[in-house]
Amino acid sequence: MTDPVTTLRDILGPKGWLSGDDAEPYQRDWLNRYGDAPLGVARPSDTAEVAAVVKACREAGVAVIPQGGNTGLCGGAVADRPNAVIVSLSRMAAIGEPDPESGSIAVEAGVVLAALHQALEPHGLMFPMHLGAEGSARIGGLIGTNAGGSQAFRYGMMQDLVLGLEVVTPDGAVWDGLRAVQKDNAGYQLRKLFCGAEGTLGIVTRAVLRLYPTPRQQASALLVMSDCAAAVSFGAFLRGEAGEFLAGLEFFSDVGLALALKHLPDLAYQMETRGNVYLLVDLASGSPRVPLDDILNSALERGMEQGLVVDGALARSDAHRAQFWRLREEQPEGQRLEGEQLKHDISVPPGAIARFIEAGNKVCSDILPGVRINPFGHLGDGNIHYNLSPPEGRADFDGRAGQFAAALASLATEMGGSFAAEHGLGRAKIALAERNRSTVERELMARLKGAFDPLNTMNPGVLVRAAQ
């Protein structure tokens, strides 16, 4: 039998195969927690090469690990064994012509999200997916993890924005589901199933994505809220009053603001008032006839009258708006620069956000008194990045990471929510899934995996546990 590396080199040519030092940048995950050295990194240039690689690996009994921008937070895009090949989609980065009348575009899986945003700009169209990693995250990875981000409450997650897909299945066949229509009910919704499958059912090679017209005006405000319950209640009010304009509804805490201001000296917070919770509100409209500033102003006045909003500033310019957004977006960076941290990706019904945070704070303070709690995230869909820093003066969590994760996952589950909102399970959260989800659910997932990938060669050990 031929050595699989020789076969793969033959398929891919010298530009398409990396090993040794060249493979190293692909080996470890973003948080540097996972990743065995693989046999090498395949960098196919088209779908046929992806299919050939998958077939060759399957025949040789080598695991296939699809990788996009490798910005995932759960270790789902790196190898857990030496007998594996990482398949990087980075060379498949072609962006098709957008179809403005249909509101869609075909792209290859290796397209970087920010590159797509840029390519669409001159067409007056947008792909409404925004998240911190957009400068490096690739479409295939976003689909694999079913990314959400800050506009999901309005435009949906990747599963809502994918019209069609092309996927190389675990046996190396190519499924051409590249249809450009929203309404297609000719059988099971495979296109939805591959979203969030974390590369365990096949490798996404191309996608048709849904586009929207770019808004022509925006209005933004940064608000100091009286407390978290006020933020929730004001958010619900805004959905009624200005729901169709709401393009952003982000919250963060004073703990996070303080860390960001401490570590990123170029950040500007210009209000005099500080509070426990801040709300960043973005409105957008395609019509120049909508009095967006008036609508936002009157909503703020109403919020102040009701004691929900303590103080607020309206963005006077795009640069000013960008300042507001940086305060929100630098939350993870501020906390990272403070030292050790623990990340939890929670969702609860939006109306339960304040209850979750209150209960979570109690649980966490019981586990480690003085632990610094920094919840921030997406108010509109109840997605809380509930992150922790050690108590002042401590460098670590005294080995209690697992305790925090377990307690917060239980709490989210009890409240009808999820401990894996938009980062997926990867390798990091399978144990949490097994504790917090029913046997029936886990068993259905195992059967699904078995049906698509009976030999368990496609991203084994991610999402479902590897068969023994």
Added chain:
Amino acid sequence: MTDPVTTLRDILGPKGWLSGDDAEPYQRDWLNRYGDAPLGVARPSDTAEVAAVVKACREAGVAVIPQGGNTGLCGGAVADRPNAVIVSLSRMAAIGEPDPESGSIAVEAGVVLAALHQALEPHGLMFPMHLGAEGSARIGGLIGTNAGGSQAFRYGMMQDLVLGLEVVTPDGAVWDGLRAVQKDNAGYQLRKLFCGAEGTLGIVTRAVLRLYPTPRQQASALLVMSDCAAAVSFGAFLRGEAGEFLAGLEFFSDVGLALALKHLPDLAYQMETRGNVYLLVDLASGSPRVPLDDILNSALERGMEQGLVVDGALARSDAHRAQFWRLREEQPEGQRLEGEQLKHDISVPPGAIARFIEAGNKVCSDILPGVRINPFGHLGDGNIHYNLSPPEGRADFDGRAGQFAAALASLATEMGGSFAAEHGLGRAKIALAERNRSTVERELMARLKGAFDPLNTMNPGVLVRAAQ
């Protein structure tokens, strides 16, 4: 071995089991094309009874046919063999309390769509799913067929509106996925997979649905367009100009209008101008500060300047708006009253609607000269109900129904669309799927079915062909 009917009677009690004449109303499908007499109709009152029925049927080798409102158009909710039990969810019709801060509600699968709309009204909330059959269609069936309707381009299909599900699996286990969050990526998106599975992977018993605030003002117009391409182009313009207000964007033809006016004498069409294509535009806003009428008026003026809009009328009142909508909604009834008809549920990329209709007209006129073509539907998502009446003076299609269906399905497929947009495959369209979809796609679906329902007792012969 006990007779399965005795077992089922014991499980369900007298109110829960119908046979003989009592079962008859459940036996045939809406279009009266399918339906063998079953052993009887099970009408369980809760999830536990559904699970017990499924288990008993499985043990006895009896097929289980889930049925909601039985308004489907593809024969997916009736039996294809005598050794079957129809499971009607009609007694499970409880509607929970809506959660306005989270924008969600829990309901049982037997809730009629119109009853849900009504229940939400006093709360200022809406469930944005509207279709002709809403007075009888039930939530479980809408989920099973992944219904779309007239607001899908804005709010999505059922798969986009379902947050959580409870499902009885083919082996009688209960999957409790009743979470009320949009962002839940703890494994495969089972909740999406069950949408559109047409009851072949399990019986949906309960759901958590996404709600939106009810708009506070509306503006509507009925427009005579210069032709179909003008309608498409004006639709794209509206999405940019008034996209966030667009709540309806329906089109119909003069053939359909004439049939409706002929057979429904109480219908009112009040403009003097007639044209080939009509557009019904609905705008809605939650904010009283939006000059909705101005926005609509100025869009119409622009459309007239560009020669796209020939004539138009703005709704002066809710009653007037209802008149406009009846002209659109009575299209199927007008055509039904004309006699024999053929229905085709097509979708193409919205920008290709005019091209599809032009090509379709040619193809159909070649198959049967003089055939009357009545395309109407949802412009925003490219969903064309491309329906046919025989040529004037003829009562039938000369046995060419299959030829029409095959030709139109090929055409939709070539254009990157679907021959099963929002009605599903049922029993009626499996052959079309086998001709128009790849072996890879059909094989993945067969594997999925096999993984969830290895004994093939759950709605066998629907969506995928029954195993031999």
